[in-house]
Amino acid sequence: MKTTTIGQAAKQLEIHIETIRFYERKGLIEQPQKPESGYRHYSTDIINRIRFIKRAQELGFTLKEIVNLLSLNDQPCTQVQDLAEQKLASVQEKVKDLQRLEFALKEMIVQCMNNPDDDHCPIIEALQP
Amino acid sequence: MKTTTIGQAAKQLEIHIETIRFYERKGLIEQPQKPESGYRHYSTDIINRIRFIKRAQELGFTLKEIVNLLSLNDQPCTQVQDLAEQKLASVQEKVKDLQRLEFALKEMIVQCMNNPDDDHCPIIEALQP
DNA sequence: CTTGACTCCGTAGTAAAGTACGGGGTTTAT
């Protein structure tokens, strides 16, 4: 089986070596087999696991949640679904809030554009509820 | 004018006293007038400013960004408009990101629901390349 | 066989956003 050193793995994954060691310490990945040299050698399995971690992170999961996700590997699908649904709910809430803000900012800008007096900005008051 | 002590303000805003002092140190709010006793006394203006900070935070703005938002207050109207437009752009971007995330999560959940095999979760597999 | 690149390990530092602590003054209620 083909294996890579930690440096090659890091380059391939575009992360720092230390990040890999960090994940190891945090229990997100196992410490790989180390032959007599003492150097870590990574299988594609571990590489893919790190890729998984990175993707989950992009989806807004914290490392803690990812540990949880990974531990669900052997758990029934419904539990994984639960986690994803929780995440979804919080994301949807954030979107709504941001859209409210977007609307508010747009309103402000319009008011600004209709303002003849440059020294008295309507946004100033609008920002202070 | 009615004022409150830091403790009352904190209770009202449901944050810690130390958080208020922390915002002061970070320049998000001014240190309020302190009479001979040395105690801070907060006007409703400052209370509202903190409320604004909290709201902006819930919307995903960092304190650094909020400092920026708040700095809109002292600028002439055209500059305020500029900054508001920059903010708007970043908010819109954030909304888009979150909607992408929302979509990805929904897809996963649907796949999960259509999965007859509870022991073999498509979410976990989807994230494993 | 030596030089440079790579790896090991443990420890320390970073940024963000607080939170806690402790020794001292002040206010308020009894």
Next chain:
DNA sequence: ATAAACCCCGTACTTTACTACGGAGTCAAG
């Protein structure tokens, strides 16, 4: 007028997710 409750200040600690450092061992090229 005294104890409880509140506030002052500076400093230190917390969490998350890394990132950096430094001395020592190892491997690969010339």
